[in-house]
Amino acid sequence: MIKITKFGGSSVANATQFAKVKQIIESDSARRFVVVSASGREHKNDNKVTDLLYLIEAHIKYSVDYHPLFQLIENRFLTMKRELNLTYPIENDLEELKQRLNKTISTDYLVSRGEYLTAKLMAEYLGFPFLDAKDIIIFRYNGKIDFDATRLRLKEYMQKHDRFVMPGFYGALPDGTIKIMSRGGSDITGSILADILDADMYENWTDVSGILMADPRIVSKPKRIDTITYSELRELSYMGASVLHEEAIFPVKEKNIPINILNTNHPEEGGTIILEKDDKPSAQLITGIAGKKNFTVIAIYKNHMSDEIGIIRKALEVCESYRISIEHIPSGIDSFSIVVNYEDVKDVIYDMVGEMKKACHADDIKIIDNIALIATVGRQMMYKPGISGKLFAVLGQNNINIRMIAQGTDEMNIIVGVENEDYEKTVKTIYESFVI
Structure with missing residues (x-):
């Protein structure tokens, strides 16, 4: 059995969250392919690493001192390395990035480093090989994913390895230039891998236990949706109820690969399974x-x-x-x-x-x-x-x-x-x- 497991930013925000991810991975031998977002907020008033990288780009553009922002990123990754007792020399990656911070730096390269650095630490922590998304996820020059090229590269990799940690959110053009996806694109990375590897399940781990039937800011303790079809999800997402990037649906839809929305903080609560079709009768008239x-x-x-x-x-x-x-x-x-x-x-x-x-x-x-x-x-x-x-x-x-x-x-x-x-x-x- 193959499960693609994607962990969102809140799931990899600090060492405590890394430990939860490891427990989830080690609890099921089918979880051998891991996609991670960039480290997210540790608390409400914290900053996402991706947001900090975009701010750094803006500071560089307008010749404003960006060093305090970069220091926040450095502290985040160095603290996680220390608390997790890791040996990977992430200091070298941070220094290389710092040296490239000028007005000529590519936005796509700069912003992709959040996922890259997070995945580097996660790979060592799990004891999995690190697989750079730029070497696998290939974009055509028109911005569309080249599934044939991506499938071929992944097939070559799988001849030598049976597991990996991959950063989400980005890939590369045919000439190797880094190209990012739209925000939340790590969902898409996981979906692409699920399609190509013919996965039995695509698990999307977030900070919510599935999709709720209504906005909890309006309805007190709304019920969780146990199963939902892609069509129903599309309707709800269009009206604002979204915990999954809508483009993540299409690579898995035709193969009817289930997507399971789960909570890293409470894996025991179960989640919401998204399917192409669900003919089972339900007591609930509305989804x-x-x-x-x-x-x-x-x-x-x-x-x-x-x-x-x-x-x-x-x-x-x-x-x-x-x-x-x-x-x-x-x-x-x-x-x-x-x-x-x-x-x-x-x-x-x-x-x-x-x-x-x-x-x-x-x-x-x-x-x-x-x-x-x-x-x-x-x-x-x-x-x-x-x-x-x-x-x-x-x-x-x-x-x-x-x-x-x-x-x-x-x-x-x-x-x-x-x-x-x-x-x-x-x-x-x-x-x-x-x-x-």
Whole structure:
């Protein structure tokens, strides 16, 4: 059995966390392939190493003294080395990095050093070989992962080794130049390895025991989701409920390799397993609730709109010209609405509306601000008639005015738009009404 184990920044923040990682690895012989993020925060007011590296780059750019920031990084790694009784000469790596700190240093190289240095210490601590991601994870020049080249290099490595510790978050271009992924990219590294090695499980170790059914800042002690499909996770992640980089899903999805979200601090609590399909019946009608505030609705009205061809296209072309992403397009007989993020349009909204009115020959256009969108997601809902009706009824009974409704044809997701001020109340009401 093969398990890819990826440990996030909080799991490798200090020597105490390293010890927890070692205990987890040694408890299961299938955990032979380890990916680590850069050392994260030890406490709430601490700094992530990656954040410090980005700050160093900014200080260099504007000719501000960066040495106090670099000292924080040095202290972090030297302290971990000392407390773990390690022998790897990480001082040499730190000195080499310090010597390269000038305005010509590559951002990708600089920022990747957090993962690199963390993995170096972890490899010695676990007694595993260190495998540099730049020697395995290959990017094409267009920024896409070259899976064929990556697969070939990993296959060559596996002829001599049966385990490793690899830094996440970066790889290299064909010429060897370091290239980083987007923030949280260590999740993607683990997913790529799971795909290529045909892993039985991809374990993503974080500081939470899986994915919760609702935001714990709104709902007191929400239940954990035991299993969730990739599609459900995509819906919830889009609305803000995310503990996993969404691009980490795609390399494992086609092979239906399960992803298990687990807590390094409490491995005994279990986690959330993410699958391509889960046909097992569940007592829970919904899988999770997530949402966001601060949307703007542009409502366009025109008599006999249903007889006109292309009117929605014309409005969308105006949005495209302003490079505005569309969230939803609910429609009626003589009207339709375009839902956008307020932050995207706040500086151009009146110019956009003017162009839309002209392009669509609209009778009226209204702008509605301060709208929150809440998604209720669940694969079980499609098998139970009347879910939408029950949801709308309980919101009405709690004096929550629904300003917008959207539901996909697969009946897996119901989205309601409410006033920002009703956001928390709506989430609580749905949770209390549908979660057993």
